[in-house]
Amino acid sequence: MTHNPPPYPPPEQWPLLTGPDCRRCQDPAEVVRVGPTTTLTGTQVNVWHCRACLADWTIPVTHWPVLDGPNCPHCDTTVTCWAAIAPDYLGDLWLCEHGHEFVLTPEGLVIISEDGA
Missing domain, CATH: 2.30.30 (SH3 type barrels.)
Structure with a gap:
């Protein structure tokens, strides 16, 4: 059977035009994108930072x-x-x-x- 994936990812997994909610305090207004980086395991991720509670987290980059x-x-x-x-x-x-x-x-x-x- 031929695999025919859609030309675009599901909308909920698209790159965000606005920042995500903070994973700790849930405040989207203070979230900023720090930028892309690569983890020690070679995974490409985007780094996010919340200016309200100072939390940092990553979201994997998907191709x-x-x-x-x-x-x-x-x-x-x-x-x-x-x-x-x-x-x-x-x-x-x-x-x-x-x-x-x-x-x-x-x-x-x-x-x-x-x-x-």
Whole structure:
């Protein structure tokens, strides 16, 4: 049986446009995103901080493979996965199996990073 995952993750797992509730005090108003990092085990995570209660926590970064993603503009591989929403470019961030990143806008324009990976 062919596996046909949806092109996007479930909405409840999309990158957040607003911060999550604090896991300790449940106050969403004081939560700020510190940024991405990699744990000692190699897991990519986003770090969050609550300015109200000073709690820190991480949320894993999830990459979503699709069968019909765009080809990589760097190496032309067809093995790509959706990584996140790219709000700076109003498009979607994609990764290829070789680690190249690129953005695909709703108009179909491909924006590549300066260094190519």
